[in-house]
Every structure is written in structure tokens, then in C-alpha cells.
Amino acid sequence: MDKSKKYMLAGAILTAAGVSLMTYTANRYTSFKKVVARTIRLEDIASLEITRLSSVPGEQKDIVVTEPEAIKQICDDFADVRLMKSARNVSTDNKYSYYIIIVQADRKQRFDIILKGRQHMIIYDNDMNNPHLKAYKIMGSFHPQALKLAFA
Numbered sequence: 001m002d003k004s005k006k007y008m009l010a011g012a013i014l015t016a017a018g019v020s021l022m023t024y025t026a027n028r029y030t031s032f033k034k035v036v037a038r039t040i041r042l043e044d045i046a047s048l049e050i051t052r053l054s055s056v057p058g059e060q061k062d063i064v065v066t067e068p069e070a071i072k073q074i075c076d077d078f079a080d081v082r083l084m085k086s087a088r089n090v091s092t093d094n095k096y097s098y099y100i101i102i103v104q105a106d107r108k109q110r111f112d113i114i115l116k117g118r119q120h121m122i123i124y125d126n127d128m129n130n131p132h133l134k135a136y137k138i139m140g141s142f143h144p145q146a147l148k149l150a151f152a
Helices: 003-028 030-035 068-079 145-150
Strands: 027-030 045-054 059-066 083-084 096-104 109-116 120-125 130-137
Touching: 027 030, 030 068, 030 120, 045 068, 059 068, 068 145
Parallel strands: none
Antiparallel strands: 027 083, 045 059, 045 096, 083 130, 096 109, 109 120, 120 130
């Protein structure tokens, strides 16, 4: 094999490896907006059923948020959250974990979101045709102030 064919072969291998790596990386990173917000419009949300679980056994509080402005504020906290696919078994780094059910105006329960501290989020999509669960690591800082205020 002459020198030019070796360079072409090496170039083709490097290009294939680069495309594979870019595809893998693109499929691994996403955002809350891509996973949830593009699937359900804010005006279609009738309520948020939220349970706050504590690391202290037996300490649990449930609320239902129906006020459109409060729903919007909570959703805005999540809107720009960047996510990276991760393992499903994650531990919390915070005293509280939150279990959020997004209920649509037609009373269908579309998404279940488990927020484990400020580092991990599990999203269950109750799509009738393709229900699925995915776990994510939250990339960057995340401070859900409206969610905390709902329990104040």
C-alpha cells in the first residue's frame, strides 16, 4: 500500500471515529426543555402534585399547585436546566427530594419527575404509546426557588 492510500485510510478512520463520538455526545446531553417542555405546553398543565420527601424518616409534605402563575414560576425554574443521561440509582445530596406529577387539563398524568437534591433528576414520560423512564445528572447550578417557596 502506498503512502497516499495509508493517509486516506487513516483520514477515513479518524472521520468515522469523530462522527461516532459526536453522535454519542449529542445523544447523551439534553435539557429539561427538550424532554418535557416541548412535549406539554404550560397552558395545558392543570396542576402540579408535589411531594417533598425528607431524609428524616416519616417527614413528608404533599401539596397541589393549581394557580397558573405558581405553575409558571416552578416551570420557569426548570426551563433552562441542562441534563446529561446517567444511571438510575442515584443518591441525594440534599435534605429533601421532590416527586412532581404534571397533570394536564384533561386530567391525564403525563410526566412524573423525581428531583433528588440539586444533582439528579428522573423523568418518567407516561406517553400512552411509549412510556419510558430516564435518569439524568443536572449539569451546572440548579436552585428551584419557586419549588421551595411552594412549601413555605
